[in-house]
Amino acid sequence: MWVLRPLAPKETDHEAIFAAAIGGAVLMVLAWLSLALPVPACAMKSAAGIPCATCGTTRALHALMEGDAIRAFVLNPLAVVLLLAGSVWFTYAVVAVIFRTRRVRLIRYAKWWARAFAALVLLNWTYLILAGR
Numbered sequence: 001m002w003v004l005r006p007l008a009p010k011e012t013d014h015e016a017i018f019a020a021a022i023g024g025a026v027l028m029v030l031a032w033l034s035l036a037l038p039v040p041a042c043a044m045k046s047a048a049g050i051p052c053a054t055c056g057t058t059r060a061l062h063a064l065m066e067g068d069a070i071r072a073f074v075l076n077p078l079a080v081v082l083l084l085a086g087s088v089w090f091t092y093a094v095v096a097v098i099f100r101t102r103r104v105r106l107i108r109y110a111k112w113w114a115r116a117f118a119a120l121v122l123l124n125w126t127y128l129i130l131a132g133r
């Protein structure tokens, strides 16, 4: 169950951490792209011949930036969902930190959400292996 409540005194500000981490990652990606550095190949796919659970994420991101959501989804469905959800969550986190709004907190069923997410990762990874991504 999710609730909206003020940040408690001395409570970890997860939104500030998330916003800083994602903001920093976006800046690093932009710097990487502006320097035209090569995208490293997947070590697991190179070594074992099968894709890792995140294979296709970079190509999916490129497809999204070109406006081709279908191609992005085919390349790595879960990555697209997480990139879009992460964008929404990043916006929420920045707004929450700047305007000191109430925070979204998961208060029940945390293990259920973790298991559902793990199942989604395994399902997505199976798709990537079967599709040869």
Ligand SMILES: [Zn+2]
Binding pocket: 042, 043, 044, 045, 051, 052, 053, 054, 055, 056
């Ligand atoms: Zn990979």
